[in-house]
Amino acid sequence: MSPTPIDPPALPLPGTAPNGTEVANWIRQRIRTGRFVPGQRLVEVDIIRQTGASRTKVREALKRLEGEGLVAIEEFRGASVRSATIEEVRQIYRARMALEGISAGDFARYASAQDRQRLIDLQAELDLCVEQRLPDKFGRLNGEWHRLIVEGSGNLQIAELLQRLNVPIHRLLFESFYDEQRLRTANADHRAMVDLIMAGDADGAEAAMRRHVEAGFHTLSAIESEFYR
Amino acid sequence: MSPTPIDPPALPLPGTAPNGTEVANWIRQRIRTGRFVPGQRLVEVDIIRQTGASRTKVREALKRLEGEGLVAIEEFRGASVRSATIEEVRQIYRARMALEGISAGDFARYASAQDRQRLIDLQAELDLCVEQRLPDKFGRLNGEWHRLIVEGSGNLQIAELLQRLNVPIHRLLFESFYDEQRLRTANADHRAMVDLIMAGDADGAEAAMRRHVEAGFHTLSAIESEFYR
DNA sequence: TGGAATAATATTGTCGACAATATCGTGGAG
DNA sequence: CTCCACGATATTGTCGACAATATTATTCCA
Numbered sequence: 169m170s171p172t173p174i175d176p177p178a179l180p181l182p183g184t185a186p187n188g189t190e191v192a193n194w195i196r197q198r199i200r201t202g203r204f205v206p207g208q209r210l211v212e213v214d215i216i217r218q219t220g221a222s223r224t225k226v227r228e229a230l231k232r233l234e235g236e237g238l239v240a241i242e243e244f245r246g247a248s249v250r251s252a253t254i255e256e257v258r259q260i261y262r263a264r265m266a267l268e269g270i271s272a273g274d275f276a277r278y279a280s281a282q283d284r285q286r287l288i289d290l291q292a293e294l295d296l297c298v299e300q301r302l303p304d305k306f307g308r309l310n311g312e313w314h315r316l317i318v319e320g321s322g323n324l325q326i327a328e329l330l331q332r333l334n335v336p337i338h339r340l341l342f343e344s345f346y347d348e349q350r351l352r353t354a355n356a357d358h359r360a361m362v363d364l365i366m367a368g369d370a371d372g373a374e375a376a377m378r379r380h381v382e383a384g385f386h387t388l389s390a391i392e393s394e395f396y397r
Numbered sequence: 398m399s400p401t402p403i404d405p406p407a408l409p410l411p412g413t414a415p416n417g418t419e420v421a422n423w424i425r426q427r428i429r430t431g432r433f434v435p436g437q438r439l440v441e442v443d444i445i446r447q448t449g450a451s452r453t454k455v456r457e458a459l460k461r462l463e464g465e466g467l468v469a470i471e472e473f474r475g476a477s478v479r480s481a482t483i484e485e486v487r488q489i490y491r492a493r494m495a496l497e498g499i500s501a502g503d504f505a506r507y508a509s510a511q512d513r514q515r516l517i518d519l520q521a522e523l524d525l526c527v528e529q530r531l532p533d534k535f536g537r538l539n540g541e542w543h544r545l546i547v548e549g550s551g552n553l554q555i556a557e558l559l560q561r562l563n564v565p566i567h568r569l570l571f572e573s574f575y576d577e578q579r580l581r582t583a584n585a586d587h588r589a590m591v592d593l594i595m596a597g598d599a600d601g602a603e604a605a606m607r608r609h610v611e612a613g614f615h616t617l618s619a620i621e622s623e624f625y626r
Numbered sequence: 627t628g629g630a631a632t633a634a635t636a637t638t639g640t641c642g643a644c645a646a647t648a649t650c651g652t653g654g655a656g
Numbered sequence: 657c658t659c660c661a662c663g664a665t666a667t668t669g670t671c672g673a674c675a676a677t678a679t680t681a682t683t684c685c686a
Contacts, residue, residue, distance in 0.1 A: 188460075211667070224640060227668090228460050231417075235464020237557070244647045244668055259554040262503070266495040266555075274491070325488040326495075328466070329558055441638070453670060456638090473638055473677045 191221045191229035199238060199249055202339045206251030210239060238335055252336040254392055260333050261385035265378045267326050267333075268314065273374035274321035276365040283320035284366070290316060291362050298355045306351055307342040313358060317377075340388055350387045357383070415450045420458035423448055428467060428478055431568045435480030439468060467564060481565040483621055489562050490614035494607045496555050496562075497543065501590060501606035503550035505599040512549035513595070519545060520591045527584045535580055536571040542587060546606075569617055579616045586612070 186194070195215065198204045215226045230247045233239045239247045252260065275283070290313050297306040318327045334341075345351045357380040364373040415423070424444070427433045444455045459476045462468045468476045481489070504512070519542050526535040547556045563570075574580045586609040593602040 213667075222641065227457075231457050231460040232464040235461040245649095246668060256554065259552045262499060262552055263496065263555045263558060266499040267492065270491060270495040323488045323491055325485065325562070326492045329492060329562075333554070333558075440636095442636090451671065475638060475678095 186219055186221045186225070188221075188225040188228040188232070191215070191219055191225050192232050194219055195229060195233060196236075196238060196335070200335055200338045204249050205339075206249050206336065208249045210247040210249065212246070236332060238332075250336065254389065257337055257340070257388065257392075258385060260337060261381060261388075263333055264330065265381040267330055268318065268381055269374045269378040271318045271321040271323065271326055271330075272361060272365070272377035273370040274323065275317050276368060276370040276373045278322055279320040279365075283316065287313075287316055287320070287362060287365070291358060294355055294358060298352060301348070303345040303351060304342070306355075307345045310345070310354070311338075311341070337388075340391070341384075344384070344387050344391060347387070347391075353383070354380070415448055415454070417450075417454040417457040417461070420444070420448055420450045420454055421461050424458060424462060425465075425467060425564070429564055429567045433478050435478050435565070437478045439476040439478065441475070465561060479565065483618065486566055486569070486617065486621075487614060489566060490610060490617075492562055493559065494610040496559055497547065497610055498603045498607040500547045500550040500552065500555055500559075501594070502599040502603035503552065504546050505594040505597060505602045507551055508549040508594075512545065516542075516545055516549070516591060516594070520587060523584055523587060527580060530577070532574040532580060533571070535584075536574045539574070539583070540570070566617075569620070570613075573613070573616050573620060576616070576620075582612070583609070 195204070195210065204210065210230065212223055212226050212230075215221070215229075216223055219226070221229075230239060230241060234241050234247070238250060240250045241247045275287075279287075290309060294306065294309050294313060297303075297309060314330075315327075318330055345354070357376065361373055361376045361380065364376055424433070424439065433439065439459065441452055441455050441459075444450070444458075445452055448455070450458075459468060459470060463470050463476070467479060469479045470476045504516075508516075519538060523535065523538050523542060526532075526538060543559075544556075547559055574583070586605065590602055590605045590609065593605055
């Protein structure tokens, strides 16, 4: 039942001493993939040992991630992965609902033929995952599907906001697809949205996306309350 | 015609050497109030002289602001205020439309009696500003009005996202209210929304807010094209 | 005079040493 | 045995010096 994290590519970092931005990426990825869990302390020396970066660069990276809202830094107590309460998750989903809703509509309106084709292909892959019961792969492709919608809508600002919002709930997302039922209904949502988009029904796509995200939260909170029984 | 910047409170900073976060706030405010204009280089020594902070703290602050997307840092060329192209402004407004739309709806649904009363009071003040033709004050209260909607809706995540989005366009917002016509229509929008909210029409409030934000962008882009004639 | 090479200056990047604070462990008093 | 005080250790914060790079000024030659 516990979600097997996807292998992060070839960390610790290669021979050359990494840049501050690279260290930030390194930490960010480990948070996304669940190696660094919410609340976990990020001790500078540990990161130095694992990345080979100098302390200055590690500290810079942490400051940057603080600005991104990924880690919290307390005076003389260091950095830790910011943890989201269930209430925060609810708020994040409400924001996602708004932003991804707009994106779905704009995708229907403005997306290039190329992106539309990619969406169709991706949907076919997702259908296959459902049939073959591959929740991990589904979770990965699901992320790609949502990203494609957002990026294909042509709004980089929204894309960045969503990337930020998604980090703290990335793991939870995967977890939810271990429920077969949830996986099937989520995919049905996807397919319906693809149809609406291809039919050029922007408003319909937006409404569908909002319902889809809302449903995602309900599943999540169900898992949460199950977990704390 | 040029917008008189609101006096930032009592900077340079007080006697005690400021903290990294304080320096970040100091810079952020100066960007918001237009003292630091987009593209302007932020030389470390200058900030040190003006704030009394140590170099380490200034650099930390800049890294943090980079994470927030407010400044850009180039290797060996330092930090500069990130400038938004007209296309980025368009994208920002689209994101605002989505987020503030949701907020208006949620305000109608969930806001406390206290916040509702504050909204009514604030609206009365705005009406007064329109009658007395005080565009600067209107701009300030307009900001408060929008903030009240968002915060009253009870979603801190959205509030933070919007705060981030608004910084690069803060100055432009003020500028737009020097057009009497724009000021009047904007305030009419506000009043209509207050009515919808008080009537409990959440969906109506959301739709109205989306139209309002969209109209704001159209005015802005008109100013922009005027400016570059 | 114009322009390219070069020197001088300004600015940012990096590192190491030390100070400040928190955390953990130990021992003693009740 | 528990709790508190105190010291030892670990961790983070701060500063200054110097290196690397960019920017500006100067010189020299065609």
